[in-house]
Amino acid sequence: MGEQTLSAREKNVVFIGFMGVGKTTIGELVAEKLSRSFTDIDEEIVKEFNMTIPEIFEKHGEKAFREKEKELTLGICKEKRKIISIGGGAFTQKEIRDICLSTTIVYFLEMSWESWKKRIDILLESRPILQGKSEDDIEKLFYDRQINYNQHHLxxxxxxxxxxxxxxxxxxSLKIAWEQDEEANNK
Ligand SMILES: Nc1ncnc2c1ncn2[C@@H]1O[C@H](COP(=O)(O)OP(=O)(O)O)[C@@H](O)[C@H]1O
Ligand SMILES: O=C(O)C1=C[C@@H](OP(=O)(O)O)[C@@H](O)[C@H](O)C1
Ligand SMILES: [Mg+2]
Structure with missing residues (x-):
């Protein structure tokens, strides 16, 4: 038997976007409002290592963090109807991009640099990727990362x-996409 094709409504929804745009907050809220189960991949990584993200980066290095991020994201993509938030760096990994784009609804939470930079101060302590960087460095990373985020469905x-x-x-917007998919498949 071939692979089961899921309707848009059955697919997982995966939130992507730069650090601090609100993927975790919005993902959790959307899941609650839709009565769906929510998973934040960073929270799962923290549970597995039993330490904070800055501690994981310091003690095990970014590479170990990225490996765990990949393993957990690829694993959850086998499920359905879940609301998932991944970290802002996850989409730099091709395998994560490919599996999310082919099996889930990838939802990009976009933000302008002008709005985003007002959040730097509240993010610095918990996001090791931002630490030790100048505002110009962070701005460059912000724009470089948009190339990956431009691969999305909504x-x-x-x-x-x-x-x-x-x-x-x-x-x-999710409800519109689900209904359009159902109309297209009932034709
Ligand atoms: N719409 C919003 N307005 C103001 N603050 C927000 C908003 N969405 C998220 N935040 C705050 O911004 C910070 C980053 O949010 P978070 O959900 O962790 O983002 P991400 O998962 O994309 O890194 C948190 O302190 C959160 O409370
Ligand atoms: O952009 C990144 O490389 C990272 C983003 C973080 O997640 P959020 O995007 O939820 O902040 C977290 O995965 C880690 O600090 C690395
Ligand atoms: Mg998050």
Whole structure:
């Protein structure tokens, strides 16, 4: 028997985007509103190592973090109907991009650099990737990473809105995509 083809509604939804745009917050809120189960891959990595992300980077190195990120993301892509948030660096890994783009709905939470940079201060302590970098370095990383995020199925610009507003808009667009898929398949 061949691979089962899932309807858009049955597929997992995976949130991607730069560090701090709100993937974890919005993913959790969207899952709650849709009564779906939520997984944040970073939280799973933290549980597996039993240490914080800065500690993992310091004690085991970024490579070990990326390996675990890949293993857990590839594993969860076998499930369905889940809401998943992955870390902002996950889409730099080709295997993660490929599996997410081919089996899930990849949802890009976009943000302008101008809006994003207001968040630097609250992110620095918990995001080792930002540590020791100048604002110019971070701006370069921000724009370099957009190339990977441009591979997605749906996107929403999260500039200057409350978490609640963003989650509602995201759900609206997901429902439209699910309905379009159902109409196309009932033809
Ligand atoms: N719409 C929003 N408005 C204000 N602060 C937000 C919003 N969304 C997220 N945040 C805050 O920004 C920080 C990063 O959010 P988080 O969900 O961890 O992002 P990510 O998972 O993309 O790194 C958190 O402190 C969170 O509370
Ligand atoms: O962009 C990155 O390389 C990272 C993003 C973080 O996740 P968030 O995007 O949820 O902050 C976390 O995975 C780790 O600190 C590395
Ligand atoms: Mg997160």
């Amino acid at each position: 996107k929403y610009n999260a500039d200057e809105q409350t978490e609640e507003e963003i989650a509602e808009k995201v759900i609206e």
